[in-house]
Every structure is written in structure tokens, then in C-alpha cells.
Amino acid sequence: MRGGDRYFRADGVRLRYRDQGEGPGVVLVHAWTLDLEVWDAQAAELSRTLRVVRLDRRGFGLSEGRPDPEAEPADLAALLDHLRLPAAAFVGMSQGARAVIGLALQAPQRVAGLVLDGLPGDVAGIAAGNGDYSLDEFRRLARNGGLEAFREAWRRHPLARLHGDDREAARRLERMLSRYPGRELLGPAPPAPAAPDPDGLARLSMPVLVINGELDLESRRLAGERLCALLPHAQRVLLAGAGHLAALDRPAAYTATLQSFLQRLSRAAA
Numbered sequence: 001m002r003g004g005d006r007y008f009r010a011d012g013v014r015l016r017y018r019d020q021g022e023g024p025g026v027v028l029v030h031a032w033t034l035d036l037e038v039w040d041a042q043a044a045e046l047s048r049t050l051r052v053v054r055l056d057r058r059g060f061g062l063s064e065g066r067p068d069p070e071a072e073p074a075d076l077a078a079l080l081d082h083l084r085l086p087a088a089a090f091v092g093m094s095q096g097a098r099a100v101i102g103l104a105l106q107a108p109q110r111v112a113g114l115v116l117d118g119l120p121g122d123v124a125g126i127a128a129g130n131g132d133y134s135l136d137e138f139r140r141l142a143r144n145g146g147l148e149a150f151r152e153a154w155r156r157h158p159l160a161r162l163h164g165d166d167r168e169a170a171r172r173l174e175r176m177l178s179r180y181p182g183r184e185l186l187g188p189a190p191p192a193p194a195a196p197d198p199d200g201l202a203r204l205s206m207p208v209l210v211i212n213g214e215l216d217l218e219s220r221r222l223a224g225e226r227l228c229a230l231l232p233h234a235q236r237v238l239l240a241g242a243g244h245l246a247a248l249d250r251p252a253a254y255t256a257t258l259q260s261f262l263q264r265l266s267r268a269a270a
Helices: 036-046 069-083 095-106 135-145 147-155 167-179 198-202 218-230 251-269
Strands: 006-010 013-020 025-029 051-055 088-093 111-117 208-213 234-239
Touching: 006 069, 013 036, 013 069, 025 036, 025 069, 025 095, 036 051, 036 167, 036 251, 051 069, 069 095, 088 095, 088 251, 095 111, 095 198, 111 251, 135 147, 147 167, 198 218, 208 218, 208 251, 218 234, 234 251
Parallel strands: 025 051, 025 088, 088 111, 111 208, 208 234
Antiparallel strands: 006 013, 013 051
16 A cells, blocks of 8 residues: 555665655655654655655664665665656655765765755764764673663663653654664674765755754764755754754654755756
8 A cells, every 4th residue: 555564675685665645756764773654744744745755774674684874875776766766855864864975975866855864973074972872882782681771771862862742752762662673783783884075075966954953962963064064055954942853852843844945846846
């Protein structure tokens, strides 16, 4: 059923996605430990005027495979091929921002516009600040105490903490965390992603919206500020009352911000 779970294969790996609505395409790419359901509120509203596609990144949610940041740009291109979309706008949340930037650098003709939300510091050429996370530390915790020990620690981490009062958002976050498979914690570590080339970033010509929650970590806010200054056609929005998971903290304001940007993209392409 259109809008329900569907699957496609990228390099032999079976990946889950959802596809709803009609119109210009936008692909939503989730953060670490989450899956495509983080976008439920946004997809319901955006699909009134857009074709909204969201997927579980490889190794997350109900997708197969092991997390592999280097493979994700190709996964996104394979998804466009599967859907017969020559290009789309992309929204990348946290780790997902790295994936969509990778596609924009490798195949800019396939990216109509970018929304980069809470991106990691290394993408903008800065070191992670205090309060960010160490995958090695979480790997040791999961291997010594089990995946539930990791989940308990991650629930308390600033990058996974909600600041809003939306109870459904809190329940959705807990459901996603409870089914997070932890393959990169319990199994071999994925390859460390290479930081994007600053010169390549400066040559990106598509419109870009950088989103940060005002209550996000300082390192993430600084990354957004610096990347916005580096990209030639970028603007930045700071969402009041939102932390790192701004789409869950302030779903209505976040969706309105996306709508405004994506509507401008559609008008420009018309």
C-alpha cells in the first residue's frame, strides 16, 4: 500500500522505505539510533503537496546490513533510481546530514536542495565538543553490559533528550530506540567517514537550509553556523525551544520551516 512499508535493494542489501504523496520529491534521512518513523509528523503534513520518501538507513530500523557511512550516498542514489526520480530535495538529520552531503558532492545533479539538521562537527571541519558522543565508549558499554545498558545511557545523553512536551513524540522516540539493533556497537566497527572536502562544499550550487535547535550542543550549533558560512547558497534557522531532536521537540515549527524552504524550491523549479 502506498505510504506503508516497502523495500528495495542497494548493493544487495534490503532497505525499508515509505513513499507517500504526489508532487516534487523530498527524501528524509534519519539520525543515529533512529529510523524512518522519526519523520511521522513531517511526512503526514508534507505529503499533502509533495512526494515524501523516507528510508531506514542500512543497519537501522528494519533495514538489513551493517551501518556504513561510506555506502550511504550510493544507497540514496539507488533509492532515486528505484523510484525513477532523476532528482529530489534531501533532508538529513544529524548522521543523516553526512549522507545527503555525500550524495550532493558525488552527484549534485540529483540533489535539488538540501536541508541539514544538527549535523556533526567534523562535516564543518571542527572537532566534536564536550557533550558529544564517543562511539568507542558506547561500544564498550554495549559489549560489557548488553544493548539495554547502552540504551539506558543514551536516553540520558543530550543528543537523545527531548525538550518539548509532545507525548506522542516521546513514545515514538522510545519505540525507535527499543528496536535500534546496535549492529555497529556489538559487531565490527564501521569505517570512519571521511570529512567532506571544504573546496567541494564551497562549490555546491543548490539551495541549502541549515537547521539547529537553540538548545542543541554548542558543537552542533557551531557546525551549523560554520557550514552555512561555507556553502554559497545557504541560510540558517535556529529553532527556539528545540534541542538536537528538533523534529520531535517542535514538530509543527520544524515542519513549517521545511515547508517554506521546499515551497521556494518548487517555485524556483517551475
